[in-house]
Amino acid sequence: MRVLVVEDDADLRFAVAAALRGEGLAVDEAADLPAADEALFVTAYDCAVFDRMLPSGDAVDFVHGLRRAGHSVPVLFLTARDTVADRVEGFAVGGDDYLVKPFAVPELAARVHSLCRRATTLRPPVQRFADLEIDTARRQVHRGGVLLSLTRKEFAVLEILATRADQAVPRTDLIEKCWDEMAEPNSNVVEVLVSQLRRKIGDPPLIHTVRGIGYRLAPPTAGDSSRR
Structure with a gap:
C-alpha cells in the first residue's frame, strides 16, 4: 500500500514516514499543499496523511477541494486542534479519520492500515x-x-x-x-x-x-x- 504524508515539520514528517515504512507501507513525503497536489496528480495513493495547519494553508480546505473534484483517496488529519468542532469540520469536508497530536505511532500506523484496506475493493478479511x-x-x-x-x-x-x-x-x-x-x-x-x-x-x-x-x-x- 502507498501512502502520502504531508507535514511541514521535517523532523515529524521523517519520523512518521519512517514509522509507516517500518510497517511495510510505501511512503512519499510532501512539505506543503502544492507538493501534495502534484503528488496526488501523478500517483494513486491508498491513503493520505495531512498535517492540518500548513504554511501554505489549512489542509481542510485543500481536502474539501479534492472531494469536490471527485478525488476519493482516504484522508487522515494530524492536528493539535482537538475541539469537537475541529473534528466535526474535518469529517464534514471529507476527512476519514482525525488524530490529535501528540499521538502514539502504533495507533497512527493502525489507523493508516485501516484506511488503506478501506480504499481497496471490499473483500473477506x-x-x-x-x-x-x-x-x-x-x-x-x-x-x-x-x-x-x-x-x-x-x-x-x-x-x-x-x-x-x-x-x-x-x-x-x-x-x-x-x-x-x-x-x-x-x-x-x-x-x-x-x-x-x-x-x-x-x-x-x-x-x-x-x-x-x-x-x-x-x-x-x-x-x-x-x-x-
Missing part, C-alpha cells in the same frame, strides 16, 4: 488460496495451518497479489504500491522479494511468473514455470 490463508486484519499468513514468518514488505506484496488473485499483476504495479519514490524502478527488488516470498510459502508454488508482465497468485498448475 481472511482470504484462502488452496491451503494458503491470508488474514489481512491480523496481518498473518498460514499455509497448511502453519504460521509463516513474513516481513512487512513480503506481506504487502502478497496482499496486493491476493486482492487481484488469478490476475496478472504487473511488476510496475507492485513497485508503485509497495515501494516509494526512494526505490529504483530498474532494480531487482521485486524479483528478490518474490523469490524470498516463494521460499517461505513453499511448494506447490502459488505465485506464478507471467512472462513479460509480472506475477499472479493462483492455485498450482501442472508444468508451472513460476520459479524460473
Whole structure:
C-alpha cells in the first residue's frame, strides 16, 4: 500500500514516514499543499496523511477541494486542534479519520492500515488460496495451518497479489504500491522479494511468473514455470 504524508515539520514528517515504512507501507513525503497536489496528480495513493495547519494553508480546505473534484483517496488529519468542532469540520469536508497530536505511532500506523484496506475493493478479511490463508486484519499468513514468518514488505506484496488473485499483476504495479519514490524502478527488488516470498510459502508454488508482465497468485498448475 502507498501512502502520502504531508507535514511541514521535517523532523515529524521523517519520523512518521519512517514509522509507516517500518510497517511495510510505501511512503512519499510532501512539505506543503502544492507538493501534495502534484503528488496526488501523478500517483494513486491508498491513503493520505495531512498535517492540518500548513504554511501554505489549512489542509481542510485543500481536502474539501479534492472531494469536490471527485478525488476519493482516504484522508487522515494530524492536528493539535482537538475541539469537537475541529473534528466535526474535518469529517464534514471529507476527512476519514482525525488524530490529535501528540499521538502514539502504533495507533497512527493502525489507523493508516485501516484506511488503506478501506480504499481497496471490499473483500473477506481472511482470504484462502488452496491451503494458503491470508488474514489481512491480523496481518498473518498460514499455509497448511502453519504460521509463516513474513516481513512487512513480503506481506504487502502478497496482499496486493491476493486482492487481484488469478490476475496478472504487473511488476510496475507492485513497485508503485509497495515501494516509494526512494526505490529504483530498474532494480531487482521485486524479483528478490518474490523469490524470498516463494521460499517461505513453499511448494506447490502459488505465485506464478507471467512472462513479460509480472506475477499472479493462483492455485498450482501442472508444468508451472513460476520459479524460473
